[in-house]
Amino acid sequence: MATPSRNGDTGQRWVRRVQYESGLDPGFPDSIAKLRGAENLLGCIQCGTCVGACPVSPYMDLSPRQIIAMTRAGFKDDVLGCFTIWLCASCYACAVACPKQVQITDVMYALKRQAMLEGRHPKNFAVPTLAQEFYRQVWTHGRSSEGRLIMALYAKVDPLLMVRNMVLGLRLVLRGRIGIKAESIRDRAAVDKLLQEPPPSSKKKEVAA
Amino acid sequence: MNYLYYPGCSLRSSGRAYEESLLPVMEAAGVDLQELPDWNCCGATSYMSVDERAAVQLALRNLALAEKSRDDGGPVNLVAPCAACYLVLQKAQHRIADYPDYAAVAKQDLARVDLTYEGRVKVRHPLDVLVNDVGLDRIRRLVQHPLRDLKVACYYGCQLVRPYSEFDDRDDPKTMDLLMEAVGATVVDWPLKTRCCGGMLPGTIREVGVRLNELLVEEAARRGATVLATACPLCQFNLDTQQKRRPEGYKPVPPVFFTQLVGLAFGIPRRRLGLHRQMVAFEHDFAGSTGGSRG
Numbered sequence: 001m002a003t004p005s006r007n008g009d010t011g012q013r014w015v016r017r018v019q020y021e022s023g024l025d026p027g028f029p030d031s032i033a034k035l036r037g038a039e040n041l042l043g044c045i046q047c048g049t050c051v052g053a054c055p056v057s058p059y060m061d062l063s064p065r066q067i068i069a070m071t072r073a074g075f076k077d078d079v080l081g082c083f084t085i086w087l088c089a090s091c092y093a094c095a096v097a098c099p100k101q102v103q104i105t106d107v108m109y110a111l112k113r114q115a116m117l118e119g120r121h122p123k124n125f126a127v128p129t130l131a132q133e134f135y136r137q138v139w140t141h142g143r144s145s146e147g148r149l150i151m152a153l154y155a156k157v158d159p160l161l162m163v164r165n166m167v168l169g170l171r172l173v174l175r176g177r178i179g180i181k182a183e184s185i186r187d188r189a190a191v192d193k194l195l196q197e198p199p200p201s202s203k204k205k206e207v208a209a
Numbered sequence: 210m211n212y213l214y215y216p217g218c219s220l221r222s223s224g225r226a227y228e229e230s231l232l233p234v235m236e237a238a239g240v241d242l243q244e245l246p247d248w249n250c251c252g253a254t255s256y257m258s259v260d261e262r263a264a265v266q267l268a269l270r271n272l273a274l275a276e277k278s279r280d281d282g283g284p285v286n287l288v289a290p291c292a293a294c295y296l297v298l299q300k301a302q303h304r305i306a307d308y309p310d311y312a313a314v315a316k317q318d319l320a321r322v323d324l325t326y327e328g329r330v331k332v333r334h335p336l337d338v339l340v341n342d343v344g345l346d347r348i349r350r351l352v353q354h355p356l357r358d359l360k361v362a363c364y365y366g367c368q369l370v371r372p373y374s375e376f377d378d379r380d381d382p383k384t385m386d387l388l389m390e391a392v393g394a395t396v397v398d399w400p401l402k403t404r405c406c407g408g409m410l411p412g413t414i415r416e417v418g419v420r421l422n423e424l425l426v427e428e429a430a431r432r433g434a435t436v437l438a439t440a441c442p443l444c445q446f447n448l449d450t451q452q453k454r455r456p457e458g459y460k461p462v463p464p465v466f467f468t469q470l471v472g473l474a475f476g477i478p479r480r481r482l483g484l485h486r487q488m489v490a491f492e493h494d495f496a497g498s499t500g501g502s503r504g
Contacts, residue, residue, distance in 0.1 A: 089407055095371070
């Protein structure tokens, strides 16, 4: 699993896990809490209800509760470099369970956006790559074409995936569930005019090892 | 009953069977669905992950188009069968309602493409329409082949009920259960009805995505379900393609769209309901005893 390693250490020897003040970014908490949906971040009481509600928290390196605590404390590098934000599938289980109405799903979205902007994820990591390919496709055509999207994803992430999933792909084609036709809206110019700013170039900055 | 219909991208591709079964069922139930002209992708979770403003803009264009095509000033019912579309369209509505300063920005964005949005659109899910507008009494009268002996696990998934659902409970939704009982099926008690299928994770972080689906299928099988009823194209796709490693002794549990089951009960032929598109085949013998399935 392509886990961005936070300390570059996977061996047996002891590594420092305690964070030092010098690693903090004091502006980070406010930069996130000012975003739409993330305002209640500062009201978190660290009860951990979100962790219990989350179906993917067992696979996370930092729990949603830790993400909030570390965001509030200013541990920008750890939060933006973690695996957790890419695991969040936006199921909103945490957001509706939170007794302080912290919109944790929106916080995760905000962190994903920031991490992508700064290129904090490993190069061609599947989750941000899929989001960016989807973004580009809809920008160009106004609709998403699933077959093309998957091919574009595999081409970037690992072309071998096309081979590994060939049988499944063929079965889907035979059932008419996937194709290579590009879906499109008629008024394509409308999407351009509406969104205006160009799609973000694929930032593939390698995370410093 | 007159509704606008927002199919969404998946219902034209991997989730074609959802549209194929939805349309004849709605027609039989007397619901007139008219497709929203030149709708665009809702943006799904990807747009929110990349650019929040663009995500809201995309969704708002659809809502504005819906209002434009019903210019009588009255409320507009927009039916969105895909749970992700259903959520995203409402999310955009909540964004402009909760943030007045942002609503002004959104208004300018829409003005660039000669559209306005007043807020007349009500986003509806077909489950909501069938149970609350058509009504279970009318559904019962339309049943020609009660789905006797079919043991259904009703799977709502996440984005249909969370965070905005107004028509059902977030933790223990009942609408689909009631609908399945109305067409003669037996609903199994199944606590994972709103647990996440992983969304796009089976395609990105495979180990986790597959496991999430295995948990759902295993529990459905353990509870005696012979079929999983879904209300979202991505849930159905994931459950249909990730049933490889099953524990010994369990039969596969085919995931179908709830509209396909209602259609079968209404006497609509299998092929018109898109059941030939299943990966995990679903067989049902009306004449008698089996509610079984074949993998």
